Amino acid sequence: MPRQGLGQRGETAAASFLQRRGLHILARNYRWREGEIDIIAAEDPFRICGQAGTIRFIEVKTRSSDRYGTPGAAVTFGKQARIRRTALKWLQEQEHPVFGNLCFDVIEVCVLDGRARLRWLKDCFF
Template sequence: MTTHIGLGRRGEEAAAAYLSRLGWTILDRNWRSRDGELDIVAHDGREHIVCEVKTRSSARFGDPLDAITPAKAARLRRLAWQWAAARGVGGTSVRVDVLGLVADGDGFSVDHLREVC
């Protein structure tokens, strides 16, 4: 389990670095409400984006993006609205993206799926 948690943390660090390279501003990491957690909330200069990060050690058991079910997408949307309300940005658009990371040597390959919900 410790290895799994470490992989997830390294994946979130890599995802935040990827978003920063895109020029996005990281606003929150691991934001929690009683209904769940948002991995990363960022701003790309135009809108707020909730980023769900899915990290895998390999693609042997499928693409990490496959973990986003309709129920998971709906929960992410609800959490995005909660984050916006808590931060006072309820009148603005909040998009939900998913970053699928697969370990690739010492780093990660990143698959960025935009506007999943």
């Protein structure tokens, strides 16, 4: 499978995975000149007393083998910095930017034998 097709399949699997766990997808493939965020999702968007829930900025890394290490290992410090800057830009663009916690996650997707296996690494960088 071509790399781009594999990546899209991984992102689609990750979005479905998050929705099954009750998260609301706010954006997919948000792009800005400094970078891209694969998925932006809200967890517990309206908690008790109207407090905002957690916004998760999620990088999805998909691989068809572990020959070169885990998918998450490809999220370098430079990539993390670009994601942080892009997240700040996304927050600035929101009309009502009232959010609780901001978290940066990675979802590793390994596609082996035609099946996607996912691992969610929560709060793995700041």
